[in-house]
Amino acid sequence: MAGGGLAVQGEVKNYNGKVTFFVIVTCMVAATGGLIFGYDIGVSGGVTSMNVFLEKFFPSVYEDQINAGPSKNQWCSFNSQLLTVFTSSLYIAGLISTFFASTVTRVLGRKASMLCGGAAFLIGSALNGAAVNVVMLIVGRVLLGVGVGFANQAVPLYLSEIAPPNLRGALNIGFQLATTIGILIANLVNYGTNKIEGGYGWRISVALAAVPAGIMTVGALFLPDTPNSLIERGKLETARRTLQKVRGTDDVGEELQDMVEASESAKQVQHPWKNILQRHYRPQLVMALSIPAFQQLTGINIIMFYAPVLFKTIGFGDNASLMSAVITGLVNVGATFVSIVTVDRFGRKFLFAEGGVQMLISQVAIAAILGVKFGVDGTGVMSKPYADAVVVLICTYVAAFAWSWGPLGWLVPSEIFPLEIRSAGQSIVVGVNFLWTFIVAQFFLVALCHLKFGLFLLFAFFVAVMTLFVTLLLPETKNVPIEEMNLVWKKHWYWKNYIPDEHRVVA
């Protein structure tokens, strides 16, 4: 039996439990939340580059594009705020709704939040697919944001709590894998619908988001809630039965007991939001604020949102640009698998460090090529070998992100919070992530116009800072049961100062 033989600084915990069919199905359905998130990341860049869509909803941008002569300055040729507002408004809606999701997740359960998210997403994609004016488009977009806000709050928690501890990392990355697959599917769909005659292709692109949303909504109806959440809501017997079913054994007494104890200490905490500010939660709070911000400051969404634009900037034609975006999408999916098989073996810190160094080298090399070829005035032509080199470097960068900060940026925060602040903590993570996604999406094109190739050096600088940060300040959480997580802070050279003895096993 694959028990979680887990060593935390000398402590060994042996829970009975194996990867049951039930765990796999549960995680697959929950991971469709990631599919929705990814589809949405990928779809907006494509539709906003379709002329019919622009003409209908953003006529002034369309006119500008039609009337613009060949741009002299490559760095500024795509600097349009209106379109970035369309892309990034979703993240503001997600940011706000994730805080409502926190209460729903805690009071009504993880499953209830997944249902809310799925429903909002279904209505949002229907509105977008049928949009006849900008208002419908924006309201739909806001609902998609609400859906993503709920799903991203509840799904990673759900996965962390259902997974056996020794496989928590790998299963949780199912969420990220689904995200990358969602992005790739969106890229491929856009590529196809762009070719549809009659100008309605974009409707298919945006409406297809309803497919994963439907799977998640129907799936969530049949999923059990997590044992932790059931205990939290006083349903001990259901929690025991669910845990037995999920672990595939009747012998779940010890794990259940630990969950009950964790829940009891959690109950003493009346105000999670106020509580999270207490000194002994400082390490978790610092991680909840910094990890998602750093994830976005890697610059990944420049590639995810604007890859076709970037490839056009370096001289590729429309088709080649779209194909290159599909290639980076494939690399993104493939490299996420690497993370799945290594994260519980090599640990989180190793992946963070390797990914950081690889991203940094790629970014500096990209900046160097762009700097040499386009200079500060943004003029010049890039010959094919150089353009190909940029594509290869973008792929090495995306691969590094996809096995480090991509999955770990969600996994690590979801596993470090004790139950009493878990829901609030996860909302902060989602909120901070969306805030920085918004900031990066909103300011990238204007920053490119001003900082030119230096923008890639700026992101490289952020990557250097975050790599140092995790090396020094993040304890290894590989194979640590979620209920035992407090011990890792207690043993950490810096964070131990924040955890008084009586909070050692609050979990």
Ligand code: BGC
């Ligand atoms: C990030 C997204 C990003 C995606 C790329 C996710 O972990 O949160 O912002 O677009 O990875 O695969």
